[in-house]
Amino acid sequence: MKVAVAGTGYVGLVTGVALAHIGHNVTCVDVDKEKVEKMKNGISPIYEQDLEELMLKNKDRLDYTLDYKNAYKDADVIIIGVGTPEREDGSANLDYVHSVCDQIAESLEKDCVVVLKSTVPIGTNDEIEKDLNDKVKDGIKVYVASNPEFLAQGTAVHDTLYASRIVVGTEDDFAANIMQKLYEPLTKEPYNVPYLHTSRRSAEMIKYASNDFLALKISYINEIANLCKKLGANIEEVTKGMGYDSRIGNKFLKAGIGYGGSCFPKDTKALHWLGQIEGVELETIQACISVNKKQKLVLLHELIDDFGGSIEGKTIAVLGLTFKPGTDDLRDAPSIDNISMLLDYGANVKAYDPISTESFKKKINFKLTDDGVKGTIAFFDNIDETIKDADATMIMTEWPEVVNYNVKQYKKLMKTPRVYDGRNCYKLEDMKDITYSSIGR
Ligand SMILES: NC(=O)c1ccc[n+]([C@@H]2O[C@H](COP(=O)([O-])OP(=O)(O)OC[C@H]3O[C@@H](n4cnc5c(N)ncnc54)[C@H](O)[C@@H]3O)[C@@H](O)[C@H]2O)c1
Structure with missing residues (x-):
């Protein structure tokens, strides 16, 4: 399959390299000239275990370019993995996503599945599909699929090839079939990744609900840790004792000085903002955000x-x-x-x-x-x-x-x-x- 990936950050580059590894021909597109030059020379612009080795191993199926027109015009699938940082009010800034979509609309010369891998507010995939179809040349149809990413930085390559699950949200058979073909090798030996097909809005929500739940788990255990310290209990013994309970699990129970990174802080704020817009106050998420700030x-x-x-x-x-x-x-x-x-x-x-x-x-x-x-x-x-x-x-x-x-x-x-x-x-x-x-x- 001919795949183009927009954005070569932690998500885009790792996805592109993993898809090349399972047999697709992948062109990775970025607007950052320095990054593209590095990748052309076999150097990863981000620090991720095993990434450079896989770039080298699959170099015959991988290309890196600034030339989005050539990359997008006849791609079967275009995956968007650009950033969606937070705005001052906490909402997700979709400027990069919109700008890639304009570039896709300008370039496409055949029907295509556009996949939103970036974390986006619920309803964005619907809007993007409408917008793309309004803008593409006459006679061309774009199908949009939501395919949120769950990798963790530091283990991104492993998390992509041996993912906990692949979630794909589509509203039509064309996109559903292409997405299944795209990921088929990962659903088989040796990867055996579970594949879940949902509606687009559910897929978008699965991403936010998952990240916010993990952030909540961290904030919760950090509060318990602060109390342990006052009362003379030891949080490590406490979490060990809790973790045996399969309803709780032993992951994300490590107390510390708070979560950071490019996802939990912005995804908690974005979901909270979205709730407020809809008149649903997400009080647990608000608490998670303020606990983390203090922690x-x-x-x-x-x-x-x-x-x-x-x-x-x-x-x-x-x-x-x-x-x-x-x-x-x-x-x-x-x-x-x-x-x-x-x-x-x-x-x-x-x-x-x-x-x-x-x-x-x-x-x-x-x-x-x-x-x-x-x-x-x-x-x-x-x-x-x-x-x-x-x-x-x-x-x-x-x-x-x-x-x-x-x-x-x-x-x-x-x-x-x-x-x-x-x-x-x-x-x-x-x-x-x-x-x-x-x-x-
Ligand atoms: N980093 C993570 O651990 C992680 C995990 C899951 C989901 N996500 C989500 O994935 C998305 C991407 O995150 P990231 O951390 O990989 O971002 P990043 O900032 O590392 O990379 C984004 C890349 O997109 C490029 N870009 C910007 N505009 C472009 C355009 N028009 N065409 C091509 N490239 C363009 C930038 O130059 C940059 O290299 C975000 O929505 C994020 O929430 C991230």
């Missing part, structure tokens, strides 16, 4: 209290900048809120991340030019240098480099050995020699 700073407040209310002039080491390990993504990472606040309060930050230091520098630059900012920030490429002479260390990401670090070094290298661990990286018994604060323990 991100829970250790920082504790640290400030421990320093008697002022951290001005203190040296604070920050380990990990990405929102989770295994990805280079900094979108909505707790490190951003924490470091911004540390700088506002006049602390001098020493930061470390195994892969995202350069992109973090660009992100935090706006902050450093603010008049109100009193602190400074410097970046290091190893943990020893980062924590050396620090008054306190904050752990934001459970990178293996942090988890496997020799904890004796904290006492040896820091000015005062105080560690605020937002990801519960260490066993309590290993940290008895120093001041150690974690989540829910």
Whole structure:
């Protein structure tokens, strides 16, 4: 099948590469010249395990281009995987989706199935189908299918090939048949992915309802963790005990300093916004959003209290900048809120991340030019240098480099050995020699 994919981010590129891997001819389209050049040279523009190997292995069925016209004009299937970031009011910004649709309408020379993989508000697929058919050349018909994506960054390739499920929402047999053919190899050995066919609106809702449920689970366990800490219970024992119950399950029960990333924060706000528009107040989602906002700073407040209310002039080491390990993504990472606040309060930050230091520098630059900012920030490429002479260390990401670090070094290298661990990286018994604060323990 001739497939074009619009957008080569975490979703688009991984989908394109996976579809090439199962035998389709795939052209990946992006508007970012630098990204396209990299991919043409076999380099992945994003950090994802196994991605470059699969790009290489399937290079004969993969093409990368800025030339959308050629890619779209005779494609059997065009998959849209561009971003749908949040607007200020919390709603999803569909500008990128609309702009791809205009490019598709301008290019198409035959009937085509357009697949919305981007996370979009319920009803968007209906609107896009109408809009595309209004705009394409006479005699051409476009069928739109909703095909939400459930991959997690850090394990995106595995999550796509061995997906928990493929959800396809269509309103006609033509799109339904093409979609089934597209994914048929993944529904068989060795992948055996369950394939669920629904209406388009249900498919759109499955995505939001799933993501928001996971976000809710995290916020819930974080609140329980905060209470455990006050009452002397240990959240890890508690979640272990809960996880045996198959009605609860043991996934997404890890307490920490809040969720981040490109999906949970915006998808909770988008669904809440959508509910309000329809007159349905989603109170659980609202609670999840506000719990997470507070949770991100829970250790920082504790640290400030421990320093008697002022951290001005203190040296604070920050380990990990990405929102989770295994990805280079900094979108909505707790490190951003924490470091911004540390700088506002006049602390001098020493930061470390195994892969995202350069992109973090660009992100935090706006902050450093603010008049109100009193602190400074410097970046290091190893943990020893980062924590050396620090008054306190904050752990934001459970990178293996942090988890496997020799904890004796904290006492040896820091000015005062105080560690605020937002990801519960260490066993309590290993940290008895120093001041150690974690989540829910
Ligand atoms: N990242 C995830 O873990 C994840 C998981 C499931 C679903 N989603 C959803 O998938 C969508 C994409 O997310 P992402 O994280 O992959 O985004 P991303 O920001 O990593 O990538 C988007 C890409 O689209 C490109 N682009 C923008 N306009 C374009 C155009 N007109 N033509 C071609 N390319 C264009 C951008 O240059 C960029 O490379 C979002 O709706 C997101 O909510 C993301």
